[in-house]
Amino acid sequence: xxxxxxxxxxxxxxxxxxxTITCRASQGISNYLAWYQQKPGKVPKLLxxxxxxLQSGVPSRFSGSGSGTDFTLTISSLQPEDxxxxxxxxxxxxxxxxxxxxxxxxxx
Amino acid sequence: xxxxxxxxxxxxxxxxxLKISCKGSGYSFTxxxxxxxxxxxxxGLEWMGIIYPGDSDTRYSPSFQGQVTISADxxxxxxxxxxxxxKASDTAMYYCARAEYDSSxxxxxxxxxxxxxxxxxVSS
Numbered sequence: 001x002x003x004x005x006x007x008x009x010x011x012x013x014x015x016x017x018x019x020t021i022t023c024r025a026s027q028g029i030s031n032y033l034a035w036y037q038q039k040p041g042k043v044p045k046l047l048x049x050x051x052x053x054l055q056s057g058v059p060s061r062f063s064g065s066g067s068g069t070d071f072t073l074t075i076s077s078l079q080p081e082d083x084x085x086x087x088x089x090x091x092x093x094x095x096x097x098x099x100x101x102x103x104x105x106x107x108x
Numbered sequence: 109x110x111x112x113x114x115x116x117x118x119x120x121x122x123x124x125x126l127k128i129s130c131k132g133s134g135y136s137f138t139x140x141x142x143x144x145x146x147x148x149x150x151x152g153l154e155w156m157g158i159i160y161p162g163d164s165d166t167r168y169s170p171s172f173q174g175q176v177t178i179s180a181d182x183x184x185x186x187x188x189x190x191x192x193x194x195k196a197s198d199t200a201m202y203y204c205a206r207a208e209y210d211s212s213x214x215x216x217x218x219x220x221x222x223x224x225x226x227x228x229x230v231s232s
Contacts, residue, residue, distance in 0.1 A: 001170070032217065034217070034218035036153075036219075038153075043203065043223075043224060043225060044145075044205075045222075046218060046219060049208070049217065050211065085152075087152065087153050089155070089218060089219075091210060091215075091216070091217040091218055094141075094215045096155075096169065097155045097158065097217075098155060098169075099145075099152060099153040100152075102153070
């Protein structure tokens with residue numbers, strides 16, 4: 001089974017900072033990767049799919065990149081409303097739509 | 109408007125059975141896969157399995173195969189997640205979510221709409 005590893009598991013940054021979260025697949029998954037945001041006590045929300053395509057309505061400060069095994073989610077200028085846990089999810093196989101372990105983002 | 113509305117919170121005892129539901133509206137229910145995702149208290153998201161209501165084709169995560177049953181009744185646009193014998197370790201929030209298709213247009217991919225979640229508590 002392909003494992004999805006996110007790093008860091010948590011981070012603290014200041015408002016306005018550029019934040020980067022990494023997701024690594026144990027085998028290549030082309031660009032079959034999505035990113036989700038889950039705010040405390042809320043339902044997960046789709047941010048990005050196909051590694052770099054922004055879901056409709058998502059602020060442009062969010063961006064994704066990568067292909068194969070290494071992917072990144074970048075918040076270009078961290079805002080207070082971005083406090084959340086972020087998850088990657090692979091979908092190269094319908095038998096394993098696996099999520100990464102999550103990255104908790106807090107404001108310093 | 110696409111909506112997935114899940115059944116309410118449940119409190120059960122170990123060994124009891126349970127079936128929770130997820131009703132879709134605002135789209136063609138038989139044309140999209142519906143997945144189930146577990147979130148244990150304070151933990152991350154875990155994909156459990158997925159069903160295509162059009163023909164009930166179902167795939168399970170190896171971690172959940174044999175532990176739960178996913179089904180759907182397309183006549184009432186509802187998907188289900190059920191347990192035959194609950195354990196305390198099944199205590200979690202369970203989400204259903206609609207899967208969009210990948211670039212092939214054939215396989216389920218990412219989850220674009222989510223239900224509000226059903227909290228299941230199993231305690232003696």
